[in-house]
Amino acid sequence: MPEFRFEPVQMPPAATRLRAEVRGFLDEEKAKGTFAPTVGAMVAADPSFSARLGARGYLGMTWPKQYGGHERSALERYVVVEELLAAGAPVMAHWIADRQSGPQILKHGAERVKKMILPEIASGRCFFAIGMSEPDTGSDLASVKTRAVPVEGGFRVTGRKVWTSYAHMAHYVIALVRTGGRPEDRHVGLTQLIVDMKSPGIEVRPIINVYGAHEFNEVAFDDVFVPEDMSVGGIGNGWAMVTSELAFERSGPDRFMSTYPLLVEAFREIGESPNASEAAELGRLVAHLATLRRMSTSIAGMLNEGKSPVTEAALVKDLGTTFEQSIPEITRRLLPLEPRGGGNGQAYDGLQQLAQMQAPCYSIRGGTREILRGMIARGLGLR
Numbered sequence: 001m002p003e004f005r006f007e008p009v010q011m012p013p014a015a016t017r018l019r020a021e022v023r024g025f026l027d028e029e030k031a032k033g034t035f036a037p038t039v040g041a042m043v044a045a046d047p048s049f050s051a052r053l054g055a056r057g058y059l060g061m062t063w064p065k066q067y068g069g070h071e072r073s074a075l076e077r078y079v080v081v082e083e084l085l086a087a088g089a090p091v092m093a094h095w096i097a098d099r100q101s102g103p104q105i106l107k108h109g110a111e112r113v114k115k116m117i118l119p120e121i122a123s124g125r126c127f128f129a130i131g132m133s134e135p136d137t138g139s140d141l142a143s144v145k146t147r148a149v150p151v152e153g154g155f156r157v158t159g160r161k162v163w164t165s166y167a168h169m170a171h172y173v174i175a176l177v178r179t180g181g182r183p184e185d186r187h188v189g190l191t192q193l194i195v196d197m198k199s200p201g202i203e204v205r206p207i208i209n210v211y212g213a214h215e216f217n218e219v220a221f222d223d224v225f226v227p228e229d230m231s232v233g234g235i236g237n238g239w240a241m242v243t244s245e246l247a248f249e250r251s252g253p254d255r256f257m258s259t260y261p262l263l264v265e266a267f268r269e270i271g272e273s274p275n276a277s278e279a280a281e282l283g284r285l286v287a288h289l290a291t292l293r294r295m296s297t298s299i300a301g302m303l304n305e306g307k308s309p310v311t312e313a314a315l316v317k318d319l320g321t322t323f324e325q326s327i328p329e330i331t332r333r334l335l336p337l338e339p340r341g342g343g344n345g346q347a348y349d350g351l352q353q354l355a356q357m358q359a360p361c362y363s364i365r366g367g368t369r370e371i372l373r374g375m376i377a378r379g380l381g382l383r
């Protein structure tokens with residue numbers, strides 16, 4: 001039976017030094033009041049904060065300098081991401097571009113496109129959205145109907161995407177479209193196209209979520225022109241591109257740290273003398289966190305070596321989202337919503353309320369629990 005491999009990874013000294021530097025930066029930002037910690041990992045957006053991260057060299061960190069990157073290791077990038085999430089910082093504006101669109105373009109994009117887009121992402125001034133899901137296409141991504149018809153110099157795209165997070169702030173969306181065959185042809189004939197959100201024919205319609213926030217959208221494409229070199233990985237290779245992209249999307253600390261700021265506030269509220277059940281519950285959460293972190297850094301090491309650990313990434317996301325969903329559940333049992341004094345009760349209350357409403361989505365976004373478990377079973381040779 002195939003095995004999972006999560007080789008341990010040693011953080012290099014450069015990463016440890018960088019951690020202190022990032023913490024210093026975040027402390028300064030908090031002192032200036034530029035953000036209040038929030039839960040959700042990828043929900044709060046502030047383009048000016050993203051630009052400040054870019055100016056400090058915290059975006060496009062692993063990319064070559066010729067494309068605006070900083071040629072640092074995946075583990076140094078990991079440390080920056082981890083500190084941003086631990087602080088509950090507003091990272092969403094640049095998140096998708098830095099985490100997955102940029103790496104995909106670097107690996108599979110045309111030279112003109114790399115030169116045009118990657119330095120902009122690294123500067124924190126260019127944001128991306130993911131255009132995979134459609135009104136009748138979610139888990140079953142291979143059934144996408146949005147169609148790109150070849151025309152002189154490129155394609156004309158027509159169709160509809162849905163749940164497109166932060167499309168209203170994005171400069172580009174990478175859309176999974178059908179460039180050949182019929183929806184019944186499944187994996188054949190799919191292509192990932194980089195679509196400029198300023199193109200004529202695009203309409204972004206807000207979808208307001210359960211806690212009243214505008215985070216995702218419906219995006220309609222009506223005969224939108226896309227130049228032919230704006231594909232990722234070439235025409236007809238969309239399925240392979242999507243599959244490898246999801247390894248970047250699923251294994252990072254954003255898949256288990258969404259409610260970490262709430263855990264920190266719960267510790268503050270409970271104080272230094274927890275009773276036996278508080279100590280046991282919080283201790284278990286910390287042990288799970290340490291294990292997930294070890295698995296996720298191991299995947300960062302594999303990605304650094306150019307591997308595509310798709311099954312391992314699915315496992316981290318499944319375990320990770322279960323963990324981040326359990327934090328509001330467990331802390332709610334330990335702490336009544338009315339703060340007990342001593343800590344910063346207001347912060348705890350706010351984060352707890354938001355986490356309660358948000359948590360169900362953690363195991364849907366980026367691939368549902370059932371789909372991930374199917375992939376893990378397949379990876380283990382069980383189906």
Ligand SMILES: Cc1cc2nc3c(=O)[nH]c(=O)nc-3n(C[C@H](O)[C@H](O)[C@H](O)COP(=O)(O)OP(=O)(O)OC[C@H]3O[C@@H](n4cnc5c(N)ncnc54)[C@H](O)[C@@H]3O)c2cc1C
Pocket residue numbers: 129130131132133134136137138139140162163164165166216361364365366367368369370371374
């Ligand atoms: C907060 C949030 C942000 C999102 N952002 C984006 C984004 O930016 N871009 C984007 O493209 N999409 C985005 N999505 C969409 C997300 O990827 C889809 O919601 C997800 O893939 C599930 O698709 P669906 O909603 O169509 O559900 P369906 O696929 O209809 O699934 C419904 C239920 O059936 C189960 N199910 C489906 N097929 C199977 C199967 N074969 N075996 C077992 N069970 C199955 C699912 O697990 C689920 O429980 C976002 C979603 C959320 C919640």
